Amino acid sequence: MGRNKKDNETRWDGGVLERGFSIPSANSVDGIVSFLKRIADGHDTISKISEVVDSSVGTVQGYVEACWQLGLIGREKKEKGYRYFPTKLGMRVLKASDWGRKKILQEVVFSYPPFRAIASYLKGGGRDIGELGEFLRDWFNASWSEETYKAKARVLLSWGTQLNLFRKYKKNKGIVIYELGPEGRRFLERERPFIYTLKTSIRGRDKEL
DSSP: OOOOGGGGEEEETTEEEEOOOOOOSOOOHHHHHHHHHHHHTTOOSHHHHHHHSSSOHHHHHHHHHHHHHTTSEEEEEOSSSEEEEEOHHHHHHHHSOHHHHHHHHHHHHHTSHHHHHHHHHHTTOOEEHHHHHHHHHHHTTOOOOHHHHHHHHHHHHHHHHHTTSEEEEEOGGGOEEEEEOHHHHHHHTSSSOOOHHHHHHOTTTBTTO
16 A cells, blocks of 8 residues: 555645654653754754753654654754754744644644544554554555564544544454544545644744755
């Protein structure tokens, strides 16, 4: 089940914005918001963020990548690495109430193609992490090991459960099954995905795009 080329395109203003998608190592939605706030506070490089958080450089890179993949930050290429800055969407997340932030982030993750793909797969019924990881591996047309595809699936499943889009329960022998929750099913049944990120944040977000 290879991914069709159009799944890796985002349509905007009648054109096609080409960009690759990856699944960053960032399991916590609260963590994503926390790193977004650090960037908004002026800690605009990986090294500056690393100075003010009690996390490894690898963890910092994973959460910054998550913010970028979700359209919450932009980046500008510098001589050494990137300078990061919050997008309009990112600032909207930070300024929202707790309830409003959750609703915005639900919209944001559902506009992220790998997440929407796994949600669509769950429409057919509950799956364990192994099945979902194999699905993602095939969707990306990748040659991931079992450890890798389970880790990548775990990121998206964590986002979904934390935002009440997915729910999980234990089956026979303690196997954890994931399924769409009512809110996730409602998002999936909408005719088109949320594209606030593109309408308000893409233009000038990343000078490489």
